[in-house]
Amino acid sequence: MAADPSVSQNEYGWTPDQPLIRLVDVHKAFGSLQVLRGVSLDVRKGEVICIIGPSGSGKSTLIRCINALIPVDSGTIRVEGQEVNDPDLDKLALRRKVGMVFQQYNLFPHRTALQNVMMAPVHVLKQNRKEVEVRARALMAKVRLQGKEDVYPGQLSGGQQQRVAIARSLAMRPDVMLFDEVTAALDPETVKEVLVTIRELAEEGMTCILVTHEMGFAREVADHVYFTDKGLIVEHGPPADFFANPKDERTKAFLGQVL
Amino acid sequence: MIRDTSAPAAPAHPLPVLLPFRLTAPQRRFPPLRLTLLHALGIVGLGLLIAGGAHAQAGVNQLSAFGVIIKWFPLLMSGFLFNILISVLSMALGTVAGVGLGLASISLSTPLRRIAWGLTQFFRNAPWLVLLFFAMFMIPFEFRIFGVTIPFPDWVKAVIGFALPVMANMSEIVRGAVGSLPSGQWEAAESLAFSRRQTMWMIILPQCLKRMLPPWMNLYTLVTMATVQASIVGVTEMLTLIAQVHAAEGGRPDLLAPLYGFAMLCFFIYCYPIELWTRRLERRFHLHQ
Ligand SMILES: Nc1ncnc2c1ncn2[C@@H]1O[C@H](COP(=O)(O)OP(=O)(O)OP(=O)(O)O)[C@@H](O)[C@H]1O
Ligand SMILES: [Mg+2]
Numbered sequence: 001m002a003a004d005p006s007v008s009q010n011e012y013g014w015t016p017d018q019p020l021i022r023l024v025d026v027h028k029a030f031g032s033l034q035v036l037r038g039v040s041l042d043v044r045k046g047e048v049i050c051i052i053g054p055s056g057s058g059k060s061t062l063i064r065c066i067n068a069l070i071p072v073d074s075g076t077i078r079v080e081g082q083e084v085n086d087p088d089l090d091k092l093a094l095r096r097k098v099g100m101v102f103q104q105y106n107l108f109p110h111r112t113a114l115q116n117v118m119m120a121p122v123h124v125l126k127q128n129r130k131e132v133e134v135r136a137r138a139l140m141a142k143v144r145l146q147g148k149e150d151v152y153p154g155q156l157s158g159g160q161q162q163r164v165a166i167a168r169s170l171a172m173r174p175d176v177m178l179f180d181e182v183t184a185a186l187d188p189e190t191v192k193e194v195l196v197t198i199r200e201l202a203e204e205g206m207t208c209i210l211v212t213h214e215m216g217f218a219r220e221v222a223d224h225v226y227f228t229d230k231g232l233i234v235e236h237g238p239p240a241d242f243f244a245n246p247k248d249e250r251t252k253a254f255l256g257q258v259l
Numbered sequence: 260m261i262r263d264t265s266a267p268a269a270p271a272h273p274l275p276v277l278l279p280f281r282l283t284a285p286q287r288r289f290p291p292l293r294l295t296l297l298h299a300l301g302i303v304g305l306g307l308l309i310a311g312g313a314h315a316q317a318g319v320n321q322l323s324a325f326g327v328i329i330k331w332f333p334l335l336m337s338g339f340l341f342n343i344l345i346s347v348l349s350m351a352l353g354t355v356a357g358v359g360l361g362l363a364s365i366s367l368s369t370p371l372r373r374i375a376w377g378l379t380q381f382f383r384n385a386p387w388l389v390l391l392f393f394a395m396f397m398i399p400f401e402f403r404i405f406g407v408t409i410p411f412p413d414w415v416k417a418v419i420g421f422a423l424p425v426m427a428n429m430s431e432i433v434r435g436a437v438g439s440l441p442s443g444q445w446e447a448a449e450s451l452a453f454s455r456r457q458t459m460w461m462i463i464l465p466q467c468l469k470r471m472l473p474p475w476m477n478l479y480t481l482v483t484m485a486t487v488q489a490s491i492v493g494v495t496e497m498l499t500l501i502a503q504v505h506a507a508e509g510g511r512p513d514l515l516a517p518l519y520g521f522a523m524l525c526f527f528i529y530c531y532p533i534e535l536w537t538r539r540l541e542r543r544f545h546l547h548q
Contacts, residue, residue: 069446092454095449098450104443106447120452124452172452
């Protein structure tokens with residue numbers, strides 16, 4: 001209502017100088033299994049953060065809570081000021097701001113690559129099909145898949161499928177992208193082509209949250225690295241610091257194993 | 260929130276179902292033809308044998324079994340076409356209702372899911388003939404809506420009677436197919452802000468079609484063969500006509516085997532190719548899993 005004209009405030013009272021995503025003391029249990037035990041973190045606009053940690057430490061759960069794929073038990077998650085843990089959450093509004101890419105690509109196998117990219121803007125955002133198509137073709141080119149527009153996902157390699165998945169998410173023009181171990185299912189040779197795409201996105205200023213096992217990549221692109229273990233953030237810091245002198249024993253043990 | 264409670268949140272399925280749809284290994288486009296021919300020949304041969312035997316027993320002025328079948332062929336065929344009409348209509352009605360019921364049985368609303376589950380189990384576990392009787396005697400012979408009288412002849416009631424078990428089986432086919440898709444499809448759709456309804460109709464069901472086709476075709480052959488039960492409740496379909504032809508020819512006992520053998524042959528010729536095609540689809544689906 002009474003917005004300060006000097007800062008552009010969105011409907012939730014959020015201004016771009018505040019963290020784009022803010023998690024405070026998030027808890028989540030599956031039955032008796034405590035998966036998140038009080039996670040807090042901030043992500044600023046344009047920042048790239050990497051979450052690393054051993055298997056089962058709750059990384060996927062954490063990232064899925066951010067776009068409300070999984071409801072949290074307690075704590076707050078705000079995306080551009082919008083409270084995610086709200087029973088009346090406008091999921092559509094949230095999910096058009098938050099893009100997500102999965103380990104298993106999860107492309108729609110009955111639609112061509114281009115249709116995969118176009119579907120959500122056309123049917124969810126009800127945008128003009130012609131305009132969406134122009135944009136979708138540009139996105140296909142951006143992920144270096146020109147000429148593969150009319151190919152079905154089953155005929156693409158894993159790396160190509162994953163890049164279509166990235167383009168599909170970008171077509172919604174999200175403000176933040178979530179990547180959940182997106183290279184974990186790929187052959188070593190195709191990992192690079194996907195990482196290149198993500199790095200370009202990061203360089204363009206896209207806010208990214210990456211769960212990854214690619215330590216070299218994390219060190220290179222991340223502004224901030226978080227290490228999770230058993231549902232807690234054990235340690236975090238800028239990558240140079242984090243990888244050079246980890247302080248916590250668990251971080252040391254983990255890095256000792258993977259590096 | 261994404262999945263129905265009957266399919267608990269399994270950790271995302273690994274590759275199998277998402278594996279690239281490869282068109283490798285040149286397959287035989289049709290199953291071995293020899294088998295089909297052998298079967299058909301066997302049946303025709305059997306028919307000839309019976310007819311020949313019957314002919315030998317027949318008196319001087321009597322038509323041979325062949326002669327009888329040829330004489331009444333148009334009538335018998337019209338009866339058979341009626342069976343097919345009943346089967347097609349029941350299948351159409353049952354499929355539409357069954358898809359609705361199947362979707363209700365995976366809906367997010369617990370009462371709706373319970374009701375759908377109850378109906379499905381009830382109609383799936385009742386003998387078809389009982390359901391047919393149920394439809395014959397529970398449905399009035401005409402409906403009056405807004406002053407317009409819609410007659411419900413026996414054969415329409417029979418269509419409804421057969422549609423009931425089709426509906427229940429279809430409901431299970433839909434539920435099974437939807438449940439067999441990897442949960443990643445739901446997650447991807449949800450994270451792209453598709454509503455549940457959009458996800459179902461644009462993403463889940465189109466992928467289920469391929470899986471549902473073989474069991475659906477199988478169901479169709481079952482319905483087709485079940486349509487002869489309509490004769491019991493007085494619908495003039497093929498079996499009824501055969502009994503009438505038999506009576507018209509003086510009720511000769513030697514005509515029974517050829518006449519009913521002919522009915523068998525008609526159903527076989529109609530259903531067996533469907534059966535073969537179903538098996539081929541099933542095999543192809545299996546190869547690509
Ligand atoms: N829907 C669910 N229902 C029950 N348990 C779950 C569910 N999802 C995850 N879990 C459990 O929660 C724990 C954390 O899972 P999560 O997937 O978040 O771990 P992760 O850090 O992503 O591991 P990974 O590196 O193997 O992907 C695991 O023990 C897992 O079995
Ligand atoms: Mg994970």
